[in-house]
Amino acid sequence: MTSDHLTRRGLLQGGVAVAATVPALGGASTVAAQPRQEGGRMTPVELTVNGREVHLQLDPRTTLLDALREHLHLTGTKKGCDHGQCGACTVIVEGRRINSCLTLAVMHDGEKVTTIEGLGTPEKLHPMQKAFIVHDGYQCGYCTPGQICSAVAVLDEIEAGVPSHATVDLNKVALSDAELRERMSGNICRCAAYPNIIAAMRNVAGEAKA
Amino acid sequence: MKPFTYERATSLEQAAKAVASVQGARFIAGGTNLLDLMKLQIETPAHLVDVNRLGLDKIEKTPEGGLRIGALVRNTDLAADATVRRDYAVLSRALVAGASGQLRNKATTAGNLLQRTRCPYFYDTRMPCNKRRPGSGCAALKGISRGLAIIGTSDACIAQHPSDMAVAMRLLDATVETVDAAGGRRAIPIADFHRLPGDTPHVEHTLKPGELITAVTLPRPLGGTHVYHKVRDRASYAFALVSVAAVFGKDGSARFAFGGLAPKPWRVAAADAAAPSGAKAVAEAALAGARPTEQNGFKQGLTARTLASVFRQKEAAA
Ligand SMILES: Cc1cc2nc3c(=O)[nH]c(=O)nc-3n(C[C@H](O)[C@H](O)[C@H](O)COP(=O)(O)OP(=O)(O)OC[C@H]3O[C@@H](n4cnc5c(N)ncnc54)[C@H](O)[C@@H]3O)c2cc1C
Ligand code: SF4
Ligand code: FES
Ligand code: FES
Numbered sequence: 388m389t390s391d392h393l394t395r396r397g398l399l400q401g402g403v404a405v406a407a408t409v410p411a412l413g414g415a416s417t418v419a420a421q422p423r424q425e426g427g428r429m430t431p432v433e434l435t436v437n438g439r440e441v442h443l444q445l446d447p448r449t450t451l452l453d454a455l456r457e458h459l460h461l462t463g464t465k466k467g468c469d470h471g472q473c474g475a476c477t478v479i480v481e482g483r484r485i486n487s488c489l490t491l492a493v494m495h496d497g498e499k500v501t502t503i504e505g506l507g508t509p510e511k512l513h514p515m516q517k518a519f520i521v522h523d524g525y526q527c528g529y530c531t532p533g534q535i536c537s538a539v540a541v542l543d544e545i546e547a548g549v550p551s552h553a554t555v556d557l558n559k560v561a562l563s564d565a566e567l568r569e570r571m572s573g574n575i576c577r578c579a580a581y582p583n584i585i586a587a588m589r590n591v592a593g594e595a596k597a
Numbered sequence: 598m599k600p601f602t603y604e605r606a607t608s609l610e611q612a613a614k615a616v617a618s619v620q621g622a623r624f625i626a627g628g629t630n631l632l633d634l635m636k637l638q639i640e641t642p643a644h645l646v647d648v649n650r651l652g653l654d655k656i657e658k659t660p661e662g663g664l665r666i667g668a669l670v671r672n673t674d675l676a677a678d679a680t681v682r683r684d685y686a687v688l689s690r691a692l693v694a695g696a697s698g699q700l701r702n703k704a705t706t707a708g709n710l711l712q713r714t715r716c717p718y719f720y721d722t723r724m725p726c727n728k729r730r731p732g733s734g735c736a737a738l739k740g741i742s743r744g745l746a747i748i749g750t751s752d753a754c755i756a757q758h759p760s761d762m763a764v765a766m767r768l769l770d771a772t773v774e775t776v777d778a779a780g781g782r783r784a785i786p787i788a789d790f791h792r793l794p795g796d797t798p799h800v801e802h803t804l805k806p807g808e809l810i811t812a813v814t815l816p817r818p819l820g821g822t823h824v825y826h827k828v829r830d831r832a833s834y835a836f837a838l839v840s841v842a843a844v845f846g847k848d849g850s851a852r853f854a855f856g857g858l859a860p861k862p863w864r865v866a867a868a869d870a871a872a873p874s875g876a877k878a879v880a881e882a883a884l885a886g887a888r889p890t891e892q893n894g895f896k897q898g899l900t901a902r903t904l905a906s907v908f909r910q911k912e913a914a915a
């Protein structure tokens with residue numbers, strides 16, 4: 388890890404006042420840096436990442452996040468806290484957003500993973516990627532891939548009627564700013580781009596409705 | 598993380614056997630609590646048995662008119678289930694008050710019940726903690742204890758149970774169903790599932806080694822007005838300081854369960870009986886015998902005020 392990475396991580400942890408005080412840098416688990424250890428037998432893992440089938444041999448400790456970044460070199464997905472607190476590592480697995488830092492790659496053998504690289508390309512952006520640019524939904528951009536993956540999945544969750552803490556009537560999930568804010572609370576932005584992220588999501592939700 | 602071996606379970610009995618027969622083996626479900634703790638080497642299992650693909654992800658009606666919730670049903674799916682939203686709304690509300698959308702997509706019914714405390718010293722491996730290292734002492738007694746429990750505690754540990762879901766399960770008198778390595782089945786009332794710390798705060802529940810949770814069942818719906826109110830330091834994505842789950846019957850009866858206050862979801866019969874006398878009386882009955890620290894005494898008043906808000910929400914819904 389570079390010192391740049393350490394600093395970002397410190398900042399993000401400072402910003403996430405989750406009741407657990409995690410000792411700084413407690414859980415570095417980059418398997419690439421510490422290859423095979425006794426007991427950690429290499430395990431074959433097959434994934435379909437952004438439509439492409441990949442075959443990996445992994446130490447079972449490898450998180451999905453590290454498999455994506457260190458083994459498949461898909462570095463769009465970011466590591467912020469590595470403890471499920473910041474949302475920077477959010478990817479879509481089998482259609483649902485999850486924190487890729489808190490799951491093992493071996494647990495997802497045979498499953499489909501979509502990362503920011505798979506949502507769209509610079510030539511052919513996903514509507515949510517486009518909307519983040521139009522509405523200035525970021526500053527430094529570190530949280531952005533996670534925000535965008537989350538935002539795409541949030542609109543699907545609302546569509547599917549999944550309730551949230553902001554839902555007034557459990558049987559009628561509405562699309563409101565309060566709903567969007569609540570559902571995005573697992574994605575921390577140290578640059579506080581929050582209002583513009585909501586605007587971008589509103590924009591895409593509106594388009595989808597039309 | 599310490600090295601471990603991994604296997605995907607192929608049947609319930611085999612999963613239970615695998616964990617019972619290997620020293621230091623553990624089940625892994627969503628992984629959102631276990632992996633977090635493994636990264637900090639607070640948990641160091643030698644072997645993980647993945648129970649995700651055992652078909653324990655169904656929600657079905659029971660012959661008694663209740664609901665059987667598979668141990669691997671994700672928190673998102675449980676909160677969104679049509680029957681739960683209609684008949685057990687307090688459970689839906691408790692679930693969506695916890696964690697984040699991403700975490701709830703992974704977190705499971707069994708894993709949520711078994712998640713470990715958020716006491717800061719439990720996480721800080723440099724500090725004494727009887728729960729993490731039995732006999733080492735409790736750093737919280739004279740330390741930062743603002744978020745910790747005020748009742749049901751002991752001189753060995755004052756940690757709180759952090760789950761929101763479990764509070765609603767306790768309110769609804771859920772039953773935890775299990776299978777063990779010998780194939781034996783048990784149904785454990787949730788009131789007896791979590792243990793108070795006493796002298797052994799590292800023993801948190803009544804499961805035997807290798808005993809696998811297969812489902813959590815709910816009795817017939819109670820009807821009435823359901824409320825879950827969680828008070829925390831932020832509006833979202835934070836653990837409870839105090840939470841109250843309540844069901845108000847049409848006949849004027851009521852029942853209450855509390856989160857953030859005790860080492861297990863807290864429920865006291867006298868508190869239910871005090872309902873006609875209002876929020877303050879319910880709080881007093883629920884917290885009789887409380888032993889707060891200097892830092893968390895505020896939770897007593899906060900419980901009464903949270904209950905007052907719960908009563909107002911009931912009035913508004915009626
Ligand atoms: C940042 C953050 C914020 C959070 N906020 C909240 C919150 O506000 N409210 C809240 O309630 N929770 C909160 N959580 C906790 C979250 O709800 C739990 O991590 C989750 O419910 C655990 O479920 P899991 O399936 O991932 O468990 P796992 O991590 O897979 O397992 C947890 C434990 O249960 C055991 N286990 C799992 N399945 C079984 C089974 N079938 N039989 C026997 N044993 C089993 C495992 O061996 C392990 O010991 C938060 C978590 C994080 C990381
Ligand atoms: S309160 Fe319990 S968990 Fe916290 S330090 Fe004391 S023994 Fe450990
Ligand atoms: S890296 Fe912060 S939630 Fe995964
Ligand atoms: S953290 Fe910088 S844009 Fe969100």
